[in-house]
Amino acid sequence: MKQELLKSADASGSVTHKVLVVGLGGQTRKDHIPALMRRKDVKIIGIVDTNQALLDEYHLLIGVPVFTSLVDAIQTGMPDLAIVSVPHFEYSGILRTLAAHKIATLKEKPLAMTYQEAIEIINMYQDSDTYLQICVQRRFSKLYDTTKKLLDSIGRVYSVYVEYTMKLSAEDMASGWRADKKISGGGAALDMGYHSIDLLTYIFGTPDKVYAQLNYHSLDSNYTIDDTMKAMMTYRDGRINANLVVTKIFNQKNEKVRIFGSDGSIYVDERKVTLYDKDGVEMESHSFNFKTEEVDQQLSYFIEKSKKNRFDSRDRNLKDQLNNMLVIDSIYKSHDISQVIKLG
Ligand SMILES: NC(=O)c1ccc[n+]([C@@H]2O[C@H](COP(=O)([O-])OP(=O)(O)OC[C@H]3O[C@@H](n4cnc5c(N)ncnc54)[C@H](O)[C@@H]3O)[C@@H](O)[C@H]2O)c1
Numbered sequence: 269m270k271q272e273l274l275k276s277a278d279a280s281g282s283v284t285h286k287v288l289v290v291g292l293g294g295q296t297r298k299d300h301i302p303a304l305m306r307r308k309d310v311k312i313i314g315i316v317d318t319n320q321a322l323l324d325e326y327h328l329l330i331g332v333p334v335f336t337s338l339v340d341a342i343q344t345g346m347p348d349l350a351i352v353s354v355p356h357f358e359y360s361g362i363l364r365t366l367a368a369h370k371i372a373t374l375k376e377k378p379l380a381m382t383y384q385e386a387i388e389i390i391n392m393y394q395d396s397d398t399y400l401q402i403c404v405q406r407r408f409s410k411l412y413d414t415t416k417k418l419l420d421s422i423g424r425v426y427s428v429y430v431e432y433t434m435k436l437s438a439e440d441m442a443s444g445w446r447a448d449k450k451i452s453g454g455g456a457a458l459d460m461g462y463h464s465i466d467l468l469t470y471i472f473g474t475p476d477k478v479y480a481q482l483n484y485h486s487l488d489s490n491y492t493i494d495d496t497m498k499a500m501m502t503y504r505d506g507r508i509n510a511n512l513v514v515t516k517i518f519n520q521k522n523e524k525v526r527i528f529g530s531d532g533s534i535y536v537d538e539r540k541v542t543l544y545d546k547d548g549v550e551m552e553s554h555s556f557n558f559k560t561e562e563v564d565q566q567l568s569y570f571i572e573k574s575k576k577n578r579f580d581s582r583d584r585n586l587k588d589q590l591n592n593m594l595v596i597d598s599i600y601k602s603h604d605i606s607q608v609i610k611l612g
Contacts, residue, residue, distance in 0.1 A: 286348050287310055300563075304567070323336070338365055350374070352373060359380070378453070378596070397578055407466070412471075418534050418541065422543070423531030424507075432515075442490040456483075457596055472503040476505060477609065481602075482600070497514045
């Protein structure tokens with residue numbers, strides 16, 4: 269009933285969803301605001317950020333009301349949806365307020381900084397029976413949808429290799445909230461690796477075993493996060509072994525996946541997926557160049573699911589996100605105690 273009251277209708281009678289944007293950083297400006305502006309059924313009723321200068325600049329640019337207080341924004345604009353994209357340590361308080369007001373939430377990855385915090389966040393939304401979704405846009409891409417479908421062509425999968433690299437300088441590594449593990453929660457494994465781990469969860473489920481080693485001080489620079497993570501994992505009762513290499517300080521930006529099966533292999537390189545037969549002969553190849561499509565699909569899914577605005581305890585996506593946090597906690601633990609962690 270409340271949701272119905274909060275939604276407004278335009279002259280043609282179609283529903284306009286009232287969205288509050290929280291956090292006006294790089295990710296919001298690059299992906300979320302453009303995706304919102306591409307839709308006709310959405311109205312941004314306010315933007316919240318702690319940086320007044322940034323808010324003023326954006327207010328001039330797109331003419332949307334801006335706020336430094338989340339509660340003021342909620343009381344003024346009465347949103348029914350929120351998109352939240354802030355530094356990792358800032359989420360908890362913001363999500364508590366949104367859940368208390370029963371505002372359906374699209375939260376940027378990661379689900380949380382730790383598995384324990386992930387449980388607390390899920391409980392907030394479960395207690396208020398409000399919809400929560402985490403941004404993992406690769407799940408909405410044709411690239412990985414095609415990759416998943418091609419698995420039927422390579423027989424019994426036995427080995428996987430995933431590599432995700434960036435080329436950050438010593439200066440980049442030391443700048444901003446990401447440099448400090450206490451407020452970012454982690455670097456290569458949590459911040460970057462979240463996407464790769466989610467991809468493995470999406471395709472193969474949760475690993476049974478994890479062994480990982482991290483590098484913290486590869487560069488002589490002022491940061492406390494892991495700059496590089498290497499993990500070896502097994503899936504499906506040990507039948508599949510996977511290597512995951514994630515680093516912020518490689519010599520180039522790069523994203524690749526290799527999946528080997530008894531009848532062939534699948535290679536993903538950036539935006540291209542290729543199927544090879546067991547002799548290494550290329551069978552088919554597909555390129556998907558439009559990243560905006562997956563951000564749009566993710567937003568459409570969120571808006572559709574928010575119509576009921578209920579917490580769904582059987583939601584596959586959210587369960588997977590919780591599993592991702594279990595894997596990430598295990599990666600840090602495995603490094604700390606130099607042991608294999610069993611998850612099964
Ligand atoms: N899905 C992806 O591919 C992807 C890519 C990049 C970042 N991210 C995620 O997006 C989130 C934000 O990352 P970013 O790179 O945009 O960071 P950023 O530092 O560029 O932006 C963060 C913004 O939040 C604002 N902020 C800080 N505290 C706030 C508060 N209490 N209330 C409101 N605003 C506040 C800051 O002023 C800043 O404008 C992170 O969770 C990150 O992991 C996801």
